Amino acid sequence: MGLSEPADSLQVAAERISKADAILVGAGAGMGVDSGLPDFRGNEGFWRCYPPFREKGLSFTDLANPTWFDHNPHQAWGFYGHRLNLYRNTKPHSGFSLLKKWGRNQFVFTSNVDGQFQMAGYAPQQIIEYHGSIHHLQCSRPCSDKIWNADKIEIDVDPISFLARDPFPRCPRCDAVARPNILMFGDAAWLPERTAKQMEVYSRWLTEQNNHSLVGIELGAGTAVPSVRQEMAHRTKGRQNTLIRINPRESKCLEGISIRSGALDALEILDKIICR
DSSP states (O other): OOOOOOHHHHHHHHHHHHHOSEEEEEEOGGGGGGGTOOOOOHHHHHHHHOHHHHHHTOOHHHHSOTTHHHHOHHHHHHHHHHHHHHHHTOOOOHHHHHHHHTOSSEEEEEOOOSOHHHHTTOOGGGEEETTEEEEEEEESSOSSSOEEEOTTOOOOBOTTTOOBOSOOOBOTTTOOBEEEEEOOTTOSSOOOHHHHHHHHHHHHHHHHTTTSOEEEEEESOOSSSTHHHHHHHHHTOSTTOEEEEEOSSOOOOTTSEEEOSOHHHHHHHHHHHHTO
């Protein structure tokens, strides 16, 4: 196992989870690693998943940019189409189910766009996808504020070049190339309305937890894009609240419980303690 924390940290974390009135789950890319999903940590890790982009000198940051949908949609949809297919075909690891059984009063704040929490059985009204979702599309221009489901969209991606073959998804209103409803780098065209509605539900849930004990379980969220880490630290302030940070590399937690581990290993051990 990749767990190196003393038993008392795990025991205290399990006790806080058991006694909590509510659980806020914060999930970064590391949450999906145990399901076999890449976390794109650093150029070398990214290029191991996408070798052709090493030859072109293109990083994840370079490719996660909306300009490709205008200038080279074959490459844009090659990258995002491959990810869409991967996420659709990946079964969430058992840690998702362990989390889910620890209490009904939960909310998930995630920077991931993969839809794994929905696949694991969490209700849509329990989740805010802070950076959007690859399972929803919008116009790349955009010509309107319309966002639609990508369920019926199939992307044919060459497994060698990672270039997509025609046809691409199109906007039903203006016929421009469609794109995922994901917040990309340098993205002035992202339509935030879907995420904003999730935020409204999340804000109401947080208000309902006033005067309740809240435990935040942060899983695989790093400092490179700190959306989840900042949110979790902010929401777990207060005497009756607790932050549990689970991360194999960046677990340091000054005002909470640090568990240096991958998500699945830590969740399995915590569950054994909780269920004793």
